[in-house]
Amino acid sequence: MKNTAITIRGLRKTYGQQTVLDGIDLDVPAGTIFALLGPNGAGKTTLINILSTLTKPDEGKAAVNGHDIASERDAVKMSISLTGQFAAVDGMLTARENLHMICRLSGFSSSGARARTSELLRLFDLEASAGKLVKTYSGGMRRRLDLAVSLVARRPVLFLDEPTTGLDTVSRxxxxxxxxxxxxxxxxxxxxxxxLEEADQLADRIAIIAGGRIAAEGTAQELKSRIGEERIELLGDDEELLAAYATDGSLQDIRRTLNELAGKVSPETRIRLRKPSLDDVFVALTEAKPFEGVLR
Amino acid sequence: MKTVQTVQSVPARKTSLAITNAVFVGRSIRLSLRNTEALIMAIVLPVMLMLLFTYVFGGAIDPGGDYVNYVVPGIILLCAGFGSSSTAVDVSQDMTNGIIDRFRTLPIRSLSVITGHVAASLARNLLATGVVIGVAFLVGFRTSAGFLEWLAAIGIIALFILALTWLFAAIGLVAGSPSAASGYGFILLFLPYLSSAFVPTATMPRWLQGVANHQPITPVIETIRSLLTGSPIGHHAWLAAAWCVGILLLALLWSVASFRRKAGHR
Structure with a gap:
């Protein structure tokens, strides 16, 4: 049986009138990359903040690396690193000073902190600018340093809140x-x-969060197959999507679908066969657009 | 001989408070030293104020030319006010730019980040006080104070700076942004003008005397003045100490409560 690094059961969080998390259940297997995918305001950061002990949930339980986030906060802190949405490094310090500071705060001895700092600078390709003030760094370098700082203590669980937002393609x-x-x-x-591309390319498993709930969870492949391997799309005069039908892509299934349509739509209607992308899954789940469409 | 260390192991316990505080004090002092404009202001402002009050206003206020002896305590406190007000901005910056969340996920007592700023402010402002006193001597300040009087004067100045800095730290904690923090802090900087810092309160309108005589700056000023110039100290020393300790305690409570609210476990 695989180990579970994070277990979440029935997590709820409300700010005033607004329900941010409305009953989240998730299991994250150890040693995997798990992506929480969702639009702005879906509750992603709140969930990360709860799991990293920054925020208290109203209801529900969660355990990180086997430690309860409410009753064993210190043990959770010993198990995690967090890289927040904004690069949390000191602009008026150098990269070396930033790393050394966090090493000391994480419990390294003075000489241990020096050694770990050099190691991380090398690992993250920051040696050449190690002595420069971080405020002179590019966005990509800042993010690299931020990640290096998060990894100072080699904790078994790493939280990354939108790690590549604002980065160019190469840095990403x-x-x-x-x-x-x-x-x-x-x-x-x-x-x-x-x-979507990030979740698709990077993550072993993906959970789509919308409106404070997990709308779907699985591998990228599983999520895509949830709405059919392929779809037949009906297009209007201006290439606009009129309707879409799930299909297994076989000749008989496509023929059957087209036969059903015969007589209901104009013979000039154009069709297109398309493989679903994660984008489709996302739109389907977060905006509840019907794929098994009613003809207009 | 140097050994090559590859995998570093970290002790699985909380980092000691002594190390945490030392790291944050070091960080804040380093940040202070790198903030060149603020540092220059911390040195230039006392010099400018000293020269301004001695040579420009001094002649009109006290034609006998003795004004420098009167005004030194006032300028020390005025500079301490300006100097510690930047704590509000420093604290607010840390609380709003995301770095506080990193500190909060470390196995440390994260309130130490504020303690670090307070310690750096104390160091900065004692330096500025030294500059004021140095310039004062150059422009004719003469004192009757011996070693003990100096020690007591520096003690009360340090206590005043500490109380004021914690107050600014609390303002930085409740302010929504660094610029708001800077704005709120500005109000406090007018207090020295409404005290016996620059003119005896007896020269003010009666209604203003009530304010000036019963605000914290006046007894602190009078205490420092008595210690340095040998005038009778009266009840000023106790009043000054009581004000400073009172403000310090309230500011500490306010800071800790605000920190809990903003950076505690919500």
Whole structure:
């Protein structure tokens, strides 16, 4: 049986009138990359904050690395690192000073902190600018440093809140590579993202969150197959989507669908065969657009 | 011989309070030293104020040329006010730019980040006080104070700076943004003008005397003045100490409560 790094049961959080998390249940297997995918305001950051002990849930339970987030906060803190949405590094300090500070605060001795700092600077390709003030860094370098700072103490669970937001494509791919390497070392990574491509490319498992609930959960492949392997789309005069039908892509299934349509739509209607993307899953689940469409 | 360390292991317990405080004090002092404009202001402002009050206003206020001896305590407190007000901005910056969440997920007591700013402010402002006193001597300040009087004067100045800095820290904690923190803090900087810092309160309108005589700056000023110039100290020393300790305790409580609310386990 696989180990579970994070267990979440019935988690709820309300701010005033607004329900941010409305009963979340999730299990994150150890040593995997888990992506929480959702639009802005879906409750992604709140969930990460609860799991990293920054915020108290109103209801429900969660355990990180086997420790209860409410009754064993210190043990949870010893098990996790958090990289928030904003690069949480000191602009007026150098990269070396930032790393050294967090090393000391994480419990390293003075010489241990120096050694770990050098190691991380090398690992994250920051040696050349280690002595420069961080405020002079590019967005990508800042993010790299931020990640390096998060990894000071090698905790088994790493939370990344929208790690690549605002990065250019090159920096984003470099960061993905580093995250994958961390997973391969056995670290569990729980990340939030609003980029479908990121979840698709990077994550072992994906949960789609919308309106404070988990709308779907599984591998990218599983999620895509939930709405059919392929779809037949009916297009109007201006290429607008009139309706879409799930199909298994076989000749007989497509023929049957087209036969059903005969007489109901104009013979000039154009059709298109399309493989679903994660985008479709996302739209289907978060905006509740009907795929088994009624003809207009 | 140097050994190559590869995998570092971290002790699985909370980082000691002593190390946490030392790290944060070091951080804040380093940040203070790098904030060149603020540092220059901390040195230039006392010099400018000293020269302004001695040479520009001094002649009109006290034609005998003795004004410098009167005004030194006032300028020390005025500078301490300006100097510690930046604590509000520093604290607010840390609370709003995300770094506080990183500190909060570390196995430390994260309130130490505020303690660090307070310690750095104390160091900065004692330095500025030193500059004021140095310039004062250059422009003719003469004192009757011996070693013990100096020690007591520096003690009350340090206590005043500490109380004021914690007050600014609390303002920084409740302010929504660094610029708001800077704005709120500004109000406090007018208090020295409504005290015996620059003119005896007896020269003010009667209704204003009531304010000036019963606000914290006046007894602190009078205490420092008595210690440095040998005038009778009366009940000022106890009043000054009581005000400073009272403000310090309230500001501490306010800070801790605000910190819990903003950065505690919500």
């Amino acid at each position: 791919r470099a960061l993905w590579k580093q995250i994958t390497e961390l997973r391969d070392e056995g670290i569990t990574i729980f990340l939030t993202t609003q980029y």
